[in-house]
Structures are given as C-alpha cells and as structure tokens.
Amino acid sequence: MSLTLVIGNKNYSSWSLRPWLYLKHHGLAFEEVRIPLYREDSKPKILAHSPTGKVPVLIDGDVAVWDSLAILEYLAERFPETSGWPQAPADRALARSLAAEMHSGFLALRTHCGMNCRRPPAVKAVPEAVHRDVARIGHIWRDCRERFAGDGPWLFGRFSIADAMYAPVALRFATYRLEAGKSAAEYVSTVLGHPATQEWMEAGRAENEVIPAFED
Numbered sequence: 001m002s003l004t005l006v007i008g009n010k011n012y013s014s015w016s017l018r019p020w021l022y023l024k025h026h027g028l029a030f031e032e033v034r035i036p037l038y039r040e041d042s043k044p045k046i047l048a049h050s051p052t053g054k055v056p057v058l059i060d061g062d063v064a065v066w067d068s069l070a071i072l073e074y075l076a077e078r079f080p081e082t083s084g085w086p087q088a089p090a091d092r093a094l095a096r097s098l099a100a101e102m103h104s105g106f107l108a109l110r111t112h113c114g115m116n117c118r119r120p121p122a123v124k125a126v127p128e129a130v131h132r133d134v135a136r137i138g139h140i141w142r143d144c145r146e147r148f149a150g151d152g153p154w155l156f157g158r159f160s161i162a163d164a165m166y167a168p169v170a171l172r173f174a175t176y177r178l179e180a181g182k183s184a185a186e187y188v189s190t191v192l193g194h195p196a197t198q199e200w201m202e203a204g205r206a207e208n209e210v211i212p213a214f215e216d
C-alpha cells in the first residue's frame, strides 16, 4: 500500500517539513500532495483528507494520521527499521520529552520567526521571549550533542524523530541568524546540509504563493 503525505506550502509549512524529512531521510516511498495554505479552496481540500483541516496528514490505505508528531510515531511503528526513537529507555524518554517540548512550546519563536525559505538571511528585532526560546533550544542542542556526538551528527547520534521535530527550528535559526553557541551552529549546519532539507528549501524558494502574514 502506498503512502501519501499531504503537506502545505514548502516555503512556509514547518509542520509539514517534519514527516516529509523523516520519510526522505529513510528513503521511504510516498506520494506528495501539496495544498497551498490560506486560499479560498485550501480548507475544503485539506478537510477531504483530515478532520482537523490542517496539514500535514499521512494517508496509508484506510488509515489517515494527522498531526506531525502522531505521523512520526506512526511511521516509526510502521517501519521499525527506521528506529524512530533512541534504543536506551532513558535516551528514549529524553527524546520524547524534547519532541513534546518542541510540539507544545516555543510559541514566541514560532510566532515571530516563521519558517520562510525564501527570506534572505538577516537578523530580525524580536521580543525578549524569543531570545529565551532560542537560549532554551541552544541548551537542548548543546546537551544532546555533548552526550551523543560519538554516535553521529544528530541530536541522539543517529537521526531520530527528535531531529525531524527540531529541523524547522534549525531553518529558522539560519533565516533569522539566531545564535546559541557553537553546538547550535554545528547542529544547524547538519540539518541544513542534509540533501533532503536542501531539496525542501529549493522547492520552497521556487514556490510563488505569498502569504503576507508570514512575510515580515
């Protein structure tokens, strides 16, 4: 049964990037359905796939999974060879905590520094709350890299769901030239250097839809 991932604009849709990157990183075959967001026909088109009216949505035969974290969990179970979470229970608990923290947190950063692959990299004046988010994320990345650098370049050494969750933030760090130390800079390079991330960003830059609310 083939998989279909319904996504939004690659330029803007940070939630869509997460499962897309996981699928690409693991070389899993899937069809991509791109629905440009916030147009008159966007909602009905998304609602045809998901009751939330939001992307991303994964379709696997009769199964529809929505919400980026739920999709990543589903993919990790459906394709156990992808080892979605680290092996050791304590590492797995940490990875799950960080993924959940990302999923429900960092609102200031998400609000003031939206993902925008087309935006020329430049510093933006942002409220103090954004700097607190950046510092916390920098701490997370530094801590993970100190613990797991011996196993590979990703947060837990090997690529995991935690990396898929934090990848859009790494793009924001590059776009808004956010700084949180050497480990953070190295991790941002790892995410941006991934061929799949490059592919996503190039496609995002080539899109011509402009959503004014996300352009500042």
Ligand SMILES: N[C@@H](CCC(=O)N[C@@H](CS)C(=O)NCC(=O)O)C(=O)O
Pocket (backbone or CB within 6 Å): 008, 012, 013, 014, 015, 016, 037, 038, 043, 053, 054, 055, 056, 066, 067, 068, 069
């Ligand atoms: N918690 C959800 C959030 C999904 C979400 O907010 N998606 C945005 C695009 S990035 C969306 O579909 N917005 C369109 C709308 O709300 O009409 C997830 O992780 O997938």
